[in-house]
Each structure stands twice: as structure tokens, then as C-alpha cells.
Amino acid sequence: MAAVVDNSDEAMGAVKNNDLVVETAKSESEVFNVQNLVDMFTKLNPLAKEFFPSSYYHDRTKKTDIFNQIPVNKQSDGNENFSNKRGKNNFNQGRRRLNGRGFRAQRDDGIRRTVYVSNIDLTITEEQLASLFSNCGQVVDCRVCGDPHSVLRFAFVEFADEDGARAALNIDGTMLGFYPVRVLPSKTAILPVNPTFLPRSEDEREMCTRTVYCTNIDKKVSQAEVKNFFESTCGEVTCLRLLGDQVHSTRIAFVEFAVAESAILALNCSGMVLGTQPIRVSPSKTPVRPRVTRPTLQ
Incomplete structure (x- = not known):
């Protein structure tokens, strides 16, 4: 077997720099393959990436400190903290899986x-x-x-x-x-409505009978165009709330009419094209409340 550089400190420094110098004493046939030697040290390196669970890499600011705290000998007493960390991480993963199973069980119960x-x-x-x-x-x-x-x-x-x-x-x-x-x-369960949006009084329940919920609205359609569309077909619109975000390709709207008969007529508009999209109209479970204006600081 070939002899490695006598100075072990210099050899370890050369390994870190991927520049290990090997001296041959007998013949070229006994020369170590440098890359194989580097690979061997990498696999035996207790600071290698595969020795650590993925949870250690979430906090990049503490990664170096965690590496320095891990002992070289995996059998040492100081490795108990490392085992506890892994056990805690596995427990959290199991708990997340349990929550997922619980959610599916609750959903399946609702479907039945x-x-x-x-x-x-x-x-x-x-x-x-x-x-x-x-x-x-x-x-x-x-x-x-x-x-x-x-x-x-x-x-x-x-x-x-x-x-x-x-x-x-x-x-x-x-x-x-x-x-x-x-x-x-049914093949699906009913998604719950945020209770804070539900009617709080008889007046708001009466407002719901005059309100429809409209979805699949083209983003290029303005609020004025939505109002004109429903007023020309159903009747006077007293309030309209057009909502949208950057995630969904379409928008939704809550349309409140002056009378409940207009809201019933608006249900016939489901499937009609507004802009470039066929809209969907259904009764609203929530009233259109006035926006709360926050007082400006003086």
C-alpha cells in the first residue's frame, strides 16, 4: 500500500482543500487514487450532510453551531442530544400525519x-x-x-x-x-362558512334574501359593468361588492338587489357570458355589510 504524507495535519488540510498530495515510495502500481481517498474521507466524515435530519437546515443562521456541537464519535454520551432531536422530529412528523388522517376522516364523515x-x-x-x-x-x-x-x-x-x-x-x-x-x-361535503360572515340580525337575514353570490367573473370586467349587467336583466342593484386577488384567474361578487324577486331572477343569469366567462350565480348566505372606515391619525 502506498504511503500517505507523513504529516497528518497537513494531510487533513489537503483533504479539506481537495488537494491531497500522495507520495509513492515503491512503484506507480501502489499509487492511491486521490479521488477514491477523498470519497472515503467524505463518507466517514461525521460532519457530512447525511448525518443530519432535514430539520437542522431550516435555520441557516444556526447551522454552523449545530455542526460544531455534534461529536465525532456517534457512540459517545454527547450524542444523546442528537438522538433526542431526531426522535422529536419524527414525533412531529407522525403528529402531522395523524392530523391529516383526522381531517380526511372528518371529511369522509361529512360526505356520508x-x-x-x-x-x-x-x-x-x-x-x-x-x-x-x-x-x-x-x-x-x-x-x-x-x-x-x-x-x-x-x-x-x-x-x-x-x-x-x-x-x-x-x-x-x-x-x-x-x-x-x-x-x-353526495360525493363532497359542504364547506363551512365563516360564522363571522353569517347574518347577525333579522335585517341582515332579510338582506340575504335579496343578495346573490356570483363567481367566475372575468378580471377585465369592471364593477360598473357587473352592476349594469344585473340591473338590465333583473332589477335595481342597491349594493355590489366585487372581490379578487392575484392567485385566482377570476373574481367573485356579492350583488344586493332592492327586492327579493330581483335576486330570484338573477339566478337565471347563471351560465350567461359576462366579458369572456360564463358566470355562476347562487343565493348568498352572507349579507353585504358596509365597509368599516378606520379613522385617520391626526
Whole structure:
């Protein structure tokens, strides 16, 4: 075997600089392959990257200090802190996975307690639909939506338990308004509404009956154009809130009319093209509250 440079300190310095000098004493056949020797030292280096979990790299400012605290000998007593760190990190990962499983279980439970209702007459309100299904069990939520491909609408009705959802399937074919409703098991759960946005008084509940929720609005369409669109088709608009962000390619709007009849007519606009996009219109669960103006500092 070839002899490495006698001075070990100089040899280690050369390894760090990837410039190891090897002296041959006998013949060229005994010369070490420098790259293999460097690779060997790298794999045995206790400061190598693979010795550390990914959590150590989140805080770049403390990376160097953490490296200096790790002992060279993995069997030493000082390595207990390192093992605890790994154990804690693995525990957190397991807890995150558990939270994900819990969320999926909660979602699946909501799906089993929900039915999908279609062929809903435009004159039917959410209260009337919930009243129809109240004989099957306790209704905890009812969400009527506009169908852009039909003059009719669809809805999701959620019950307090699965027995109510199974009993609701027997209502399939019942006349509600001018059409027989169709009831099927739901493939999705109802997303909860932020309770701070829900009506807080009788006046706000009355406002909801005059308000529609409009989605898939072209970003190039202005608020004035949205107002003119609904006023020319449905009636006087008393308040309109057009919302959007940089993430979504379209915007949404809450349109409040002077009378509830105009809001019912606005549901017929679902599927009509506004700008370059067909809009979707459904009843609103939240009123359009006036914006709160913050007092300016003097």
C-alpha cells in the first residue's frame, strides 16, 4: 500500500482543500487514487450532510453551531442530544400525519351525512328545501347552488347523522315546486362558512334574501359593468361588492338587489357570458355589510 504524507495535519488540510498530495515510495502500481481517498474521507466524515435530519437546515443562521456541537464519535454520551432531536422530529412528523388522517376522516364523515339534490325549481328557497328534508332527520346545513348548464339548480343537504342521509334518499322523485327533485348520495361535503360572515340580525337575514353570490367573473370586467349587467336583466342593484386577488384567474361578487324577486331572477343569469366567462350565480348566505372606515391619525 502506498504511503500517505507523513504529516497528518497537513494531510487533513489537503483533504479539506481537495488537494491531497500522495507520495509513492515503491512503484506507480501502489499509487492511491486521490479521488477514491477523498470519497472515503467524505463518507466517514461525521460532519457530512447525511448525518443530519432535514430539520437542522431550516435555520441557516444556526447551522454552523449545530455542526460544531455534534461529536465525532456517534457512540459517545454527547450524542444523546442528537438522538433526542431526531426522535422529536419524527414525533412531529407522525403528529402531522395523524392530523391529516383526522381531517380526511372528518371529511369522509361529512360526505356520508350529505345528500346531493338536483332539479330544484328557481322559486324554492333554502328554507323550503331544508323543511322538506327535516322529516328525515336533523338538517345541519343546506346549500343551494346555481347550475350554469340548466335553468334549474342543485343543492347539498347535510344531516346530523348518517341515518338522516339514508332516509333522505327516499324523497327522490318528490314534487317540490314545479319539478320532482332528484336525491343522490353526495360525493363532497359542504364547506363551512365563516360564522363571522353569517347574518347577525333579522335585517341582515332579510338582506340575504335579496343578495346573490356570483363567481367566475372575468378580471377585465369592471364593477360598473357587473352592476349594469344585473340591473338590465333583473332589477335595481342597491349594493355590489366585487372581490379578487392575484392567485385566482377570476373574481367573485356579492350583488344586493332592492327586492327579493330581483335576486330570484338573477339566478337565471347563471351560465350567461359576462366579458369572456360564463358566470355562476347562487343565493348568498352572507349579507353585504358596509365597509368599516378606520379613522385617520391626526
